[in-house]
Amino acid sequence: FAVYTVLLSVLAKAGGVKAVENAFQEMKKEWRPNAFTYNAVISACRKAESVGKAEEWVQKMKEDRVKPDIGTYNSLIGVYGKQRMVEKAEMIRKEMVSRGVHADARTYYTLLNMYGEMELWDEVGVLWEEMEKKGVRAEACIFSSLIGAFGKAQKADMAEKWWEKMERAGVEPNLKTFCSLLNAYGRSNLVERAESVWQAMKAKKFFFDALSYGIMMDMYFRNGRHDQVLSWHREMGRNGVRPNDITRSTLIMSSAASGDLVSTQKLFQGMLRSWQGVDVTTWNSMAALYCKHKRVEEVLNLFGEMKQRGVKPDAVTYSTVVDVCGKVGRFEEAERLFQEMLDRDLKPDSQLLSKVVSNYGRHNQPEKAREWFQRLTGAGVVPNVNCFTALMSSLLKTEQYSEARDVFGDMREQGLQVD
RNA sequence: AUUCAGAGUGAG
Numbered sequence: 001f002a003v004y005t006v007l008l009s010v011l012a013k014a015g016g017v018k019a020v021e022n023a024f025q026e027m028k029k030e031w032r033p034n035a036f037t038y039n040a041v042i043s044a045c046r047k048a049e050s051v052g053k054a055e056e057w058v059q060k061m062k063e064d065r066v067k068p069d070i071g072t073y074n075s076l077i078g079v080y081g082k083q084r085m086v087e088k089a090e091m092i093r094k095e096m097v098s099r100g101v102h103a104d105a106r107t108y109y110t111l112l113n114m115y116g117e118m119e120l121w122d123e124v125g126v127l128w129e130e131m132e133k134k135g136v137r138a139e140a141c142i143f144s145s146l147i148g149a150f151g152k153a154q155k156a157d158m159a160e161k162w163w164e165k166m167e168r169a170g171v172e173p174n175l176k177t178f179c180s181l182l183n184a185y186g187r188s189n190l191v192e193r194a195e196s197v198w199q200a201m202k203a204k205k206f207f208f209d210a211l212s213y214g215i216m217m218d219m220y221f222r223n224g225r226h227d228q229v230l231s232w233h234r235e236m237g238r239n240g241v242r243p244n245d246i247t248r249s250t251l252i253m254s255s256a257a258s259g260d261l262v263s264t265q266k267l268f269q270g271m272l273r274s275w276q277g278v279d280v281t282t283w284n285s286m287a288a289l290y291c292k293h294k295r296v297e298e299v300l301n302l303f304g305e306m307k308q309r310g311v312k313p314d315a316v317t318y319s320t321v322v323d324v325c326g327k328v329g330r331f332e333e334a335e336r337l338f339q340e341m342l343d344r345d346l347k348p349d350s351q352l353l354s355k356v357v358s359n360y361g362r363h364n365q366p367e368k369a370r371e372w373f374q375r376l377t378g379a380g381v382v383p384n385v386n387c388f389t390a391l392m393s394s395l396l397k398t399e400q401y402s403e404a405r406d407v408f409g410d411m412r413e414q415g416l417q418v419d
Numbered sequence: 420a421u422u423c424a425g426a427g428u429g430a431g
Contacts (some may be wrong), residue, residue, distance in 0.1 A: 001420080002420035002421090003420080004420085005420045005421050006420055006421080008420095008421075009420085009421060009422090034421090035421075036420060036421035036422090037420095037421070038421085039421045039422050040420090040421045040422080041421095042421095042422080043421075043422055043423095046422090069421090069422090070422080071421055071422040072421090072422075073422085074422040074423070075421080075422045075423095076422090077422090077423095078422070078423065081423090104422095105423080106422060106423045107422095107423085108423090109423040109424075110422080110423050111423095112423090112424095113423065113424065139423095139424090140424080141423060141424040141425095142423080142424070143424080144424040144425055145423080145424040145425085146424090147424095147425090148424070148425055148426095151425090174424095175425080176424060176425045177424080177425080178425085179425040179426075180424075180425045180426095181425095182425085182426090183425065183426060186426085210426090211425065211426055212425085212426085213426090214426040214427070215425080215426045216426090217426085217427090218426060218427060219426095221427090244426095245427080246426055246427045247426090247427080248427090249427045249428065250426085250427055252427095252428090253427075253428075279427095280428085281427060281428045282427085282428075283428090284428045284429070285427080285428045285429090286428095287428090287429085288428065288429055291429080314428095315429090316428060316429050317428095317429090319429050319430080320428090320429055323429070323430075349429095349430095350430080351429060351430045352429085352430075353430085354430045354431055355429080355430050355431085356430095357430095357431085358430075358431055361431095384430095384431095385431080386430060386431040387430085387431075388431085389431045390430080390431045391431090392431090393431070
């Protein structure tokens with residue numbers, strides 16, 4: 001029975017709610033599921049970012065008369081936390097209180113993680129105090145999470161402060177904690193500090209993984225030090241660490257930014273020939289490179305080839321192919337591909353909107369730009385400043401001053417910060 | 420036994 005529960009969580013990590021659900025059904029034939037079993041399934045829904053499914057499973061759990069435990073509440077908070085549904089997450093916390101279930105360390109970790117990702121630092125402070133008051137001890141993992149959040153927000157100073165806090169608390173940092181600090185420096189372009197963290201890690205005899213190298217490569221890439229990207233990639237290989245999807249995509253990006261099109265193509269072809277192949281993000285990076293050069297045929301060929309190889313195009317892929325068609329004025333094709341995107345249940349976003357609008361503007365079709373703006377916002381896309389700006393410049397191209405002013409007014413009405 | 424932490428791709 002316990003083996004089944006472990007199996008569920010392993011399947012969840014391997015990446016499929018479907019597989020988890022199937023295994024659950026199999027198991028149900030022989031055993032009666034308990035809270036642990038349901039918790040594992042709910043957690044799988046969190047990984048798949050499926051709130052609806054998670055809620056369904058909570059319902060099933062109730063129908064099955066299995067009482068939710070602290071793990072269930074924590075998992076559910078995790079489900080909402082990942083989607084940044086603060087109110088829902090807090091609601092669960094209140095429900096816990098009313099049922100006499102006490103928040104534990106993981107409850108706080110999950111909530112802190114959510115607030116950190118959302119950059120709601122005040123809430124982080126409040127929760128932290130509450131946690132300390134309750135005598136819940138922070139572990140390395142929560143410091144990784146918060147230092148990572150500060151890093152993403154390019155607040156290296158805050159990341160440092162929390163690192164010191166961790167040291168004062170006597171918590172021993174692990175590889176993930178070091179990596180979050182490394183990345184904090186990387187994101188703030190503090191290359192030398194990142195390098196010295198790396199040295200400190202080396203002194204501690206950590207075994208670096210591809211993720212660690214990936215952080216360094218990404219930092220050098222963003223700082224335009226493409227030679228360093230290459231040499232760290234080589235260093236990784238020398239140390240017997242296999243490149244993964246992310247280091248591959250960083251390598252492609254770096255080559256795209258530094259070399260000519262042909263050498264990037266060669267690099268990409270070489271990756272395709274290897275047994276690992278490349279993932280959708282790397283395909284997307286390559287497609288974006290062609291798109292930038294307005295090489296429609298290449299983008300479309302790439303698009304076809306990736307499908308042939310069984311890599312599922314995502315919303316970014318479609319955004320790029322629709323964009324490149326629009327760039328060169330092939331709007332019927334763009335329209336067809338856009339429809340295909342919807343048929344595949346992929347959600348258009350504000351970036352796609354701004355691209356489509358500016359492409360119509362570029363080709364002096366402001367009416368079409370406006371039409372698409374309405375169509376997409378009607379479909380639930382929330383336009384940002386870029387979208388409004390694209391629409392305004394489309395209108396201004398044909399000297400529609402008052403219309404552009406109206407758009408400007410609409411933008412301010414939406415409460416958007418004018419930049 | 421189950422529930423929490425670290426890196427990559429597209430727009431004006």
